[in-house]
Amino acid sequence: MDALKLMALDAEDLAIVSAHVQDAVLKVSGLVFEPRRQQLSVIVNRFVWEKAEGRRRSYERRRAALVFKRVRAVRSAGIDREKPEDVLSLLAATFTPHGEGPEGTVNLAFSGGATMALDVECIEVQLADTGGAWETSSLPRHQA
Numbered sequence: 001m002d003a004l005k006l007m008a009l010d011a012e013d014l015a016i017v018s019a020h021v022q023d024a025v026l027k028v029s030g031l032v033f034e035p036r037r038q039q040l041s042v043i044v045n046r047f048v049w050e051k052a053e054g055r056r057r058s059y060e061r062r063r064a065a066l067v068f069k070r071v072r073a074v075r076s077a078g079i080d081r082e083k084p085e086d087v088l089s090l091l092a093a094t095f096t097p098h099g100e101g102p103e104g105t106v107n108l109a110f111s112g113g114a115t116m117a118l119d120v121e122c123i124e125v126q127l128a129d130t131g132g133a134w135e136t137s138s139l140p141r142h143q144a
Contacts, residue, residue: 078114
């Protein structure tokens, strides 16, 4: 099996993880913050960009877990926790440092203008495919 497993420990690593989860879709219920564990887990169906080169008739998606560790606080806008079945499309994950130390904010941008800000002690992110792939005929497209 060619399951993807990545870890990010700095902003450059996070950019690589972000590229692999661009256009991942998830339900609001797939966002789980555990304050005691200082962890935000996100269950996504990620588009497999690494196999999407060239024109094809079919592409694939995979179920994956995206886990942010050392999370002190989470803020969101445009995400209604009262609607757990709403679907979000993750566009990017970026990092904004707070001064010279490793702490900062991981910013998650979703389609439709929804956002999440994760205040973190440092960047510690894991991405792992958790299941097999399935075929999709849809290639995500973005307006210019």
